[in-house]
Amino acid sequence: MSTHTPPRYPFAWTPPMQMPEALKDVHESSAMEVTLPSGDTATLVTRYQDVRALFADKRLSRNIARPDCARISKDNDLFMDPHIDPDPPKHTQVRSLVTKAFTARRIESLRPYVQEVADELLDEMAAGPRPAELNEAFAFPLPIKVICKLLGVPAEDRDQFRGYVDGFLAVTKLPPEEIGRARQNLWKYLGDLIEDKRKHPADDLISEFIRVRDEDDNRMNEHELHFWCQGLLIAGYVTTASQIGTGTAVLLHRPDLVREIQADWSLVPSTVEELLRTQIMGSSVGTMRYAIEDIPLSDGTVIKKGTSVLLSEEGANCDPRVFDKPFELDIRRQENHHMTFGAGIHYCVGAALARMELQIATESLLRRFPDIHLAKPAESLPRALGGFMEGFTEIPVDW
Amino acid sequence: MRVVANSATCAVSSLCVYRLPGVFDQDEEGLVLVLDEHPDTGLHEEVRRAVRACPTNSIRVVENG
Numbered sequence: 001m002s003t004h005t006p007p008r009y010p011f012a013w014t015p016p017m018q019m020p021e022a023l024k025d026v027h028e029s030s031a032m033e034v035t036l037p038s039g040d041t042a043t044l045v046t047r048y049q050d051v052r053a054l055f056a057d058k059r060l061s062r063n064i065a066r067p068d069c070a071r072i073s074k075d076n077d078l079f080m081d082p083h084i085d086p087d088p089p090k091h092t093q094v095r096s097l098v099t100k101a102f103t104a105r106r107i108e109s110l111r112p113y114v115q116e117v118a119d120e121l122l123d124e125m126a127a128g129p130r131p132a133e134l135n136e137a138f139a140f141p142l143p144i145k146v147i148c149k150l151l152g153v154p155a156e157d158r159d160q161f162r163g164y165v166d167g168f169l170a171v172t173k174l175p176p177e178e179i180g181r182a183r184q185n186l187w188k189y190l191g192d193l194i195e196d197k198r199k200h201p202a203d204d205l206i207s208e209f210i211r212v213r214d215e216d217d218n219r220m221n222e223h224e225l226h227f228w229c230q231g232l233l234i235a236g237y238v239t240t241a242s243q244i245g246t247g248t249a250v251l252l253h254r255p256d257l258v259r260e261i262q263a264d265w266s267l268v269p270s271t272v273e274e275l276l277r278t279q280i281m282g283s284s285v286g287t288m289r290y291a292i293e294d295i296p297l298s299d300g301t302v303i304k305k306g307t308s309v310l311l312s313e314e315g316a317n318c319d320p321r322v323f324d325k326p327f328e329l330d331i332r333r334q335e336n337h338h339m340t341f342g343a344g345i346h347y348c349v350g351a352a353l354a355r356m357e358l359q360i361a362t363e364s365l366l367r368r369f370p371d372i373h374l375a376k377p378a379e380s381l382p383r384a385l386g387g388f389m390e391g392f393t394e395i396p397v398d399w
Numbered sequence: 400m401r402v403v404a405n406s407a408t409c410a411v412s413s414l415c416v417y418r419l420p421g422v423f424d425q426d427e428e429g430l431v432l433v434l435d436e437h438p439d440t441g442l443h444e445e446v447r448r449a450v451r452a453c454p455t456n457s458i459r460v461v462e463n464g
Contacts, residue, residue: 104416105425347411347412
């Protein structure tokens with residue numbers, strides 16, 4: 001009798017600056033079985049063609065609060081809320097409210113503010129001790145200030161909610177009671193904030209949500225309002241912060257590329273895309289889906305109804321059928337249609353905002369500190385383990 | 400070439416608007432609008448790139464259209 005256990009997922013980063021070795025063989029077939037941190041198994045879809053098609057496939061439900069759906073963590077109900085329907089048509093109603101606030105015009109109107117915050121933080125960094133720790137000095141405060149402004153969350157509360165969010169996103173690194181406490185605290189924090197905004201509405205997204213919800217209970221009930229505000233706050237900074245820090249660390253590991261960019265600033269956007277392609281911050285455990293019908297894949301195999309499915313963004317992003325020399329960092333890469341923001345109706349609503357923040361962060365940092373470099377060997381930078389985000393926990397830099 | 404967009408499937412990635420602001424725009428909701436159905440020949444390759452990049456396949460071109 002076979003006692004074969006599917007490989008563990010997320011794959012380990014080896015060595016810290018390169019994409020996981022395990023990704024090199026994942027394109028032999030369209031999908032593979034993996035074992036999650038909870039011990040449950042799921043099907044990981046790995047080929048670009050299949051990942052992109054499945055992101056847009058209605059036969060995959062995002063509703064994973066089902067008794068027979070695989071769990072990411074034993075100790076945390078990550079993304080499982082039985083009171084939320086994340087599929088159309090309900091999802092469409094909520095999403096259109098959010099996308100209205102994330103149109104190109106609205107994002108561009110924030111550009112001067114993002115630049116101003118970046119410059120302020122770099123001033124403080126220049127005046128502070130060396131080496132500086134990039135996460136705390138720059139990578140986290142920048143997106144936190146931006147999302148706080150957009151949503152109407154007081155930026156001075158950030159130490160408070162950051163601790164809760166860290167627990168909220170824990171997979172194995174904290175005991176279950178601590179995760180539960182963090183989740184409760186975060187929920188209460190947002191509940192209090194929503195009540196406060198109801199009394200004192202302002203020109204921000206949470207006030208706008210409250211206005212819509214209070215006009216039309218069918219569009220969004222109180223629980224949904226609460227849930228989506230929480231989702232925007234978390235997704236609005238954790239991902240971007242992790243990407244600024246880790247992407248910059250990877251770039252500083254390659255001083256030759258830094259010099260190329262400093263000689264031609266028009267390379268910033270394609271550099272940002274390439275760092276997004278090669279440095280996925282949270283593996284793909286957040287893409288958990290549930291097959292509500294059988295789904296055939298490009299290699300002829302079929303995902304059976306009732307299967308728990310993960311769409312491997314990082315697998316798609318290094319598929320040699322689509323990306324030439326996929327494991328090389330090419331800051332001039334064209335046609336870089338990576339899957340880091342997904343595809344289809346759930347495409348990341350914050351992608352344009354994230355791109356703008358990443359471009360401003362990268363260029364401002366390299367202009368302000370022309371000689372910036374890692375103050376520790378790249379191999380010794382610690383990666384975050386046991387949580388939903390897998391960036392570096394400490395990035396000492398000097399200039 | 401003629402540029403055609405389907406706002407019903409648009410997910411507001413804004414990729415096309417950033418790539419070709421003279422060809423694509425967004426309505427109040429952020430959904431795709433075509434500003435220039437018949438862009439200059441010099442832009443055709445960039446339009447085809449925008450078509451390939453769209454995460455919801457909401458834009459297409461009709462060649463010789």
